[in-house]
Amino acid sequence: MTRYIVRRLLTAIPTLVAISMVIFTILALAPGDPLAEFAVNPSVPPEVRQRIRKSMGLDDPIPVRYTKWFTSIIRGDFGYSFRSRSPVSDLMMQRLPTTLYVIGTAYLIAVLLAIPIGVISAVRQYSVFDTVATTLAFIGFSLPTFFTGLLFILLFSVKLGWFPMIYRATIDEPGLRGLWLKIEQAIMPITVLALFQTAALTRYTRASMLETIHQDYVRTARAKGLSELTVISRHALRNALIPVVTIIALSIPGIFTGAVITEQIFRVPGMGSLLISAINDNDTPVIMAITIIFSALVVLFNLIADVLYGVLDPRIKYE
């Protein structure tokens, strides 16, 4: 197992390096000059501008610039925000926990809901439960998160007044009341994200389960006289979950997309809303850093999924 994990880790590193190269190349090829504001500033003579360029290494060839940038990123140095002049890593450390908390909870809920629903749907194929679940999953899958989010605000904040419209990071009320306020404001963003993921995962779980329960070994398990519960949970489900784990990992990039949008709708102060405000402010270092961090998280979750896959399906380790 250790060897398998090490091998996976070793393939994750080149992927990360390649992603960083792609992102850096996009930036290097992009038009626009980081010193453009000096060009129109009459108090900065051209020769000073040249000197700044030189001191910042902007005239170096792309591979040199890439190496410098990449080595500082590995050390956790993402440079300074153009906007707030503070280190980008500080900004991100403030924002990352909120995003991970919202995404993580949403994903956990989605998995906990989707797997039982998908399994029951498949076991009772064409039943009322299955029809309702499949239809709802289809609708949930086709509802974009930005529309669900707006509908939730319309219904639960504007009409019913149950939940606050806007997420506040600065709740400092003590005790249970403060805790409740913190939970209350997270309910809508988490539900919006969880709804979409549940819909997608239910469909996959059902499909995978349907394929499994018609296998010969499931019939054998029944023939041995095992109870239906044992047949489904121990013989069918465990095998059906293997492709579902892959799907869960592959949909991680998608949930970051959802997070960017949900954070924007509910003004959750996370990475996604930082990204959008950075784009509106032309704050390139922040944009680069967030894109890199999102990629790193995607690679990390893929790695975790690969390891889980190895645990669930011992054949994978020996391929």
Place this chain on the structure above:
Amino acid sequence: MSEATGRQAQPAAAPAIGVEALVGLRTKKPRSLWSDAWRQFRHHRLAMAGSVVIVIIAVATVIGPFLWPIKWNYFDMAQSMLPPSLAHPFGTTDLGHDIFARILWGGRISIAVGVFAMLVAITLGTLIGAIAGYFGGFLDSALMRLTDLFISLPSLPLLLLITYLFRDRMAATFGVEIGMFILIVVVIGGLNWMPVARLVRASFLSIKEKEFIEAAHSIGVGTGAIIVKHILPNTLSPVIVAATLGVAQAIITESSLSFLGLGFPPDIPTWGRMLFDAKDWMSFAPWMVLFPGMAIFLTVLSINYVGDGLRDALDPRRMYT
């Protein structure tokens, strides 16, 4: 001996079948893959309903702007934020635009982005999948590595990054509208070809080993002709399904981008952009949110159902059930 006599013996053995019946059998049109698929597709009620809805939406966005008396860019501040009425079936915006007219006009762009982005993705994916699957070896592993790399990219942040970096250049070269359209279509397509490439590669891997390909090789058909004429048509079914679902995906992506205020400029009312403009007025004018959102939802839902129906219809394993 037996074959010849067997064939001759058959009419004698079954004298009940008249010559007219046999002629009738022969003139009946042969069933093709597509007629079978259509037969199957027709039975998928929701897919049929989806097709009808899509056709209605598509026709409405194409000819609707000519028929509807109010122009999409006409506005009247005196008529701002009116609820739905006979004159304005979907209400008006904060600036007094007619929402119905804007949904018709914006739908053109949203749907066009969806279709063209899908075409980019399908073309790229088919090309890469075909090369990887047919030639195999180093080329295959290199291209599949590239595919894996693209799958690991976080698409929305990257999409935002690229549109942010290149939009001014594109606007300067092609004009604001066309430039943005090309940029969005190419970037969405360029970040969504991976599933198609995998599907096409998998089909190529299995089909290139089939006897009819060997036969084609043996009579000296060139590599290009084998790929294009003999293998590619056989990979069509999964690609058609992926293409259908890809349109829905691209429409959602474009709407997300516009919803974040980073897609098309404000004077182009795509459905996502309309939601972006509406969200600050939501408490006073919920119809500004509801109608564009419903337009996106209905279109995407219908396309997804059509994709589902096509998957059932084109999957040979499920045929004749």
